[in-house]
Amino acid sequence: MTPPAPWTPLPDAPAFPATGFAPLADAIGRLLGTSNDVLLLQGEAVVALEAVAQSLGRPGLRALNIVTSMYGRWFGGWLRRAGAEVQDLVARPGQPISLNAVSEALDAAPFDLVAVVHAESAYGILNPLEEIAALARARGALIVVDAVASVGGHRLEVDGLGLDVAVIGPQKSLGGQAGVSALSISPAAWERVAPADEAPSILSLADLRDGWLATGRLALPGTPSALEFHALAATLARVEQEGLAALQARHADAARAARAGALALTGRAWVSPDRASNLVTAAALPPGITAAAVLAHAPAGHTLSAGVGPGGDGLIRLNHTGPRARKDVVLGDLVALARALGALGHAVDLAAALAAAADA
Incomplete structure (x- = not known):
């Protein structure tokens, strides 16, 4: 007789309560220092980043995409695939972007959107987010920030910096798992988001807005992974306990x-x-x-x-x-x-x- 397999709670995780998603989003909003809408996305943070590019990118959009690692290069590629006109501003290999280079690029041409990675785990560098955000705001451009690595390890005040989109994941400084990601989105960015299509998409922020925010945040669309959301809840509780x-x-x-x-x-x-x-x-x-x-x-x-x-x-x-x-x-x-x-x-x-x- 074959002995039974060792028992594990992983495939039998209890259901995550539908009423628990909104408190998670609120806790993330507190971490980010924002009153903007916070969306929860199932999947590693690269899914959230691609969803932002897919939802904001469109023909006629002019984007300045700051590249200090492969992550910035990927984001520019997603914007192009969505039809946007993208200018990549590439830093020297392994180095943060020069603020002068950003200023010169913004002075040379008008842009609707500026995208940047805050902290880069690939090279251990930190881009000058506060100064870049100020330059972009002064020119009326949306500011999209990949804060996946920086949240929890560096100070990040979304509303204080005027960031329109900030994408995070719990698997870096927050010390959690990578199965769920999140992003904050400003009213100005919502105005630029492509409308929902007839067929729903995990890469559509409009679908999340219509399927979750517009229904009172009572339940996430699809079938959320209970295990991943229990892990996120435990991670956020641990962060709040430490401060x-x-x-x-x-x-x-x-x-x-x-x-x-x-x-x-x-x-x-x-x-x-x-x-x-x-x-x-x-x-x-x-x-x-x-x-x-x-x-x-x-x-x-x-x-x-x-x-x-x-x-x-x-x-x-x-x-x-x-x-x-x-x-x-x-x-x-x-x-x-x-x-x-x-x-x-x-x-x-x-x-x-x-x-x-x-x-x-």
């Missing part, structure tokens, strides 16, 4: 320690502290040493990683996102990096690096 300010401070502390320790080991900073992400620290590698070589010589069990995209082999990422934003994690990553660099012949002073991290 948003404390969560942001924990990420900032971890980032300062990682940057200080990495600088002591390599002698080079990837970006200045004001343009560095609190989620991932990019350690610029010494000349002649590649990320692939570091990873090949790192001790077993390490969690170091190379950058993603052009220029990524010139840096090593130390991940201190969400539950990893802790002193012991940062120190462990620094030890792993020091051992790899030492094995490659680079002189390292591990004690000094750990002391720099502890002081920071």
Whole structure:
């Protein structure tokens, strides 16, 4: 007789109450500092980003799309597929966008929409969102922000910055799972959203508006995954228990320690502290040493990683996102990096690096 499979609650998760969706949206609104509508979308945040592009993009729309990683490049592609006229403003590989470049692009031509990623986990960089938003607002353009990585790790006040769309996911700084995403949307952005079609689409914000907001937020369209929404509820409850300010401070502390320790080991900073992400620290590698070589010589069990995209082999990422934003994690990553660099012949002073991290 075949023994029964081990019991697991995963396929038998209790139904998520229909009355529970609106409180989740309200909690996300508080995290984002916004009174705008908040939509919940089933699927990883890339689904929400594509839905925004599909719903706002149309023939005649002129978009300035800031590209500092593959995520920005994808967003521009989705806008083009929807018929928009897109100008990609591409930063140097692995670097944040120059504010002067944004200003010059906005001065050179009129745009209806400006899109930007706030914090980039691919390179551990932070784009100057506040200044970009001010430039876009002054020219009457909608502002669309990919805040998937930054929410919880950096201060983000949607209404204070005048952001029209902010897309988030719980799987980064908030420390949750990736099965549900969310976005806030302003009245001005709603005016630009393509109307609902005869056939409903997961990529239609208008369908979500008509199927959820217009019905009093009593039930999400389709068949929501109970397991994913229970996970989101638990994540948001945990964030509220810790406190948003404390969560942001924990990420900032971890980032300062990682940057200080990495600088002591390599002698080079990837970006200045004001343009560095609190989620991932990019350690610029010494000349002649590649990320692939570091990873090949790192001790077993390490969690170091190379950058993603052009220029990524010139840096090593130390991940201190969400539950990893802790002193012991940062120190462990620094030890792993020091051992790899030492094995490659680079002189390292591990004690000094750990002391720099502890002081920071």
